[in-house]
Amino acid sequence: MEIFKTKSALKAFLKPLKASGKKVALVPTMGALHNGHISLIRLAQENADIIICSIFVNPTQFTDPKDLEKYPRPIEHDLAMLEDAGCHGVFMPGVKEMYPYGADENWYVNLGNAEFLLEGEFRKGHYQGVTQIVKKLFDAVEPDIAMFGQKDFQQVLMIKKMLTQFNLSISIITCPIIREADGLAMSSRNIHLSATDRQHALVLSKSLQFVVDHFDEYSLRELEEKAMSFYKNIDGVELDYLTIANGDTLKPAQSKEENNLVVLVAAKVGSTRLIDNMIIK
Numbered sequence: 001m002e003i004f005k006t007k008s009a010l011k012a013f014l015k016p017l018k019a020s021g022k023k024v025a026l027v028p029t030m031g032a033l034h035n036g037h038i039s040l041i042r043l044a045q046e047n048a049d050i051i052i053c054s055i056f057v058n059p060t061q062f063t064d065p066k067d068l069e070k071y072p073r074p075i076e077h078d079l080a081m082l083e084d085a086g087c088h089g090v091f092m093p094g095v096k097e098m099y100p101y102g103a104d105e106n107w108y109v110n111l112g113n114a115e116f117l118l119e120g121e122f123r124k125g126h127y128q129g130v131t132q133i134v135k136k137l138f139d140a141v142e143p144d145i146a147m148f149g150q151k152d153f154q155q156v157l158m159i160k161k162m163l164t165q166f167n168l169s170i171s172i173i174t175c176p177i178i179r180e181a182d183g184l185a186m187s188s189r190n191i192h193l194s195a196t197d198r199q200h201a202l203v204l205s206k207s208l209q210f211v212v213d214h215f216d217e218y219s220l221r222e223l224e225e226k227a228m229s230f231y232k233n234i235d236g237v238e239l240d241y242l243t244i245a246n247g248d249t250l251k252p253a254q255s256k257e258e259n260n261l262v263v264l265v266a267a268k269v270g271s272t273r274l275i276d277n278m279i280i281k
């Protein structure tokens with residue numbers, strides 16, 4: 001497995017492989033890898049010849065400086081996991097390599113109204129940061145396909161909008177959410193959960209599962225109310241949103257007859273903010 005710190009070294013590695021017709025997949029991450037990330041690598045292997053994983057904790061998508069500061073960075077462990085998984089190359093640039101003129105670049109990606117809903121409401125400017133760095137990673141790798149997790153449901157929509165704006169023909173593959181045995185969605189931030197938080201965090205997947213399991217029994221708003229009531233009286237858990245939304249617009253669903261429905265949640269558990277979602281249909 002090769003490690004690249006610069007775009008030019010990465011491009012030099014990929015050039016002959018692309019020239020010989022190899023299909024390249026990019027798996028963008030912020031490191032602190034877990035089995036959710038490895039599932040993205042595995043799916044990439046089924047769909048491409050050369051797998052590049054990027055590890056870059058992108059400062060511009062963090063709206064809370066403390067969140068950025070304490071984001072886990074176990075790089076030796078990450079590299080061992082990627083080597084084991086059979087990844088071909090790891091791109092781990094420094095901040096200067098990605099933002100040579102400073103991180104406050106003054107450009108804008110038109111992401112439509114959904115940019116400002118859900119995560120966009122609680123993390124202002126987050127999706128500008130995400131889509132700008134993903135555009136830079138796409139420019140560096142020029143992959144045929146790129147893998148993203150359904151766990152960041154809104155992120156996938158925003159990245160598809162960015163592709164449209166820049167007329168990029170990269171195929172985006174959305175990978176299912178990998179969960180711990182008890183239902184908690186794997187996340188790099190789970191490491192910050194205390195033993196009590198870890199138990200309390202199960203409320204996210206349980207409330208989503210309730211909506212999926214009881215979808216035929218109640219109205220949309222009743223389902224949301226009942227799922228939100230799971231969060232009452234749990235010490236240290238603070239719900240940001242729980243909504244049944246249209247999976248294309250992310251606006252609250254208006255009818256159970258809509259085709260693409262998803263239930264999404266974000267909550268602070270102790271000092272750790274977690275997100276999760278389940279596709280209803």
Ligand SMILES: Nc1ncnc2c1ncn2[C@@H]1O[C@H](COP(=O)(O)OP(=O)(O)OP(=O)(O)O)[C@@H](O)[C@H]1O
Pocket residue numbers: 028029030031035036037039040147148149150151152175176177178179185186187188189190
């Ligand atoms: N449990 C999971 N199952 C499938 N994909 C996942 C899972 N967790 C993260 N991913 C995906 O892995 C990619 C990299 O995510 P990232 O490095 O931010 O990890 P993370 O676990 O989501 O961390 P955090 O949520 O704490 O930022 C994203 O496309 C993300 O959606």
Ligand SMILES: CC(C)(CO)[C@@H](O)C(=O)[O-]
Pocket residue numbers: 028029030056058061130133134152155
């Ligand atoms: C896509 C991404 C790597 C961009 O920094 C990040 O948002 C993530 O890990 O989901």
Ligand code: BAL
Pocket residue numbers: 061062152
């Ligand atoms: N996985 C999403 C990246 C973030 O929370 O910033």
